[in-house]
Amino acid sequence: xxxxxxxxxxxxxxxxxxxxxxxxxxxxxxxxxxxxxxxxxxxxxxxxxxxxxxxxxxxxxxxxxxxxxxxxxxxxxxxxxxxxxxxxxxxxxxxxxxx
Numbered sequence: 001x002x003x004x005x006x007x008x009x010x011x012x013x014x015x016x017x018x019x020x021x022x023x024x025x026x027x028x029x030x031x032x033x034x035x036x037x038x039x040x041x042x043x044x045x046x047x048x049x050x051x052x053x054x055x056x057x058x059x060x061x062x063x064x065x066x067x068x069x070x071x072x073x074x075x076x077x078x079x080x081x082x083x084x085x086x087x088x089x090x091x092x093x094x095x096x097x098x099x
Contacts, residue, residue: 006031006045013054025053 001009003022011017025031026043031053033043054060 001045001047001050003042003045006050009050010054013058015054015057 003019003026007016007019007022010022016022022031026033026045031045032049033045036042036044
């Protein structure tokens with residue numbers, strides 16, 4: 001997509017309504033794009049890269065990150081519980097064999 005199309009998507013997402021801001025973000029590399037071989041054509045912006053940028057700016061990627069962290073926490077809790085089970089059973093097994 002071109003810069004004007006990207007601006008339209010950014011407006012819809014509530015990120016910016018300024019073409020100058022979009023061009024600055026492109027120059028700074030904040031929005032990934034490739035320069036057209038013809039200067040007049042400007043930048044070519046990949047849809048997925050722009051969506052990733054929008055998600056970062058709007059915090060939507062944070063929801064996915066939070067969900068992944070919740071899953072990791074649950075997995076760690078299960079591992080802890082399993083570890084505690086084995087430790088407590090090992091201790092009781094050892095104490096039974098001492099008597």
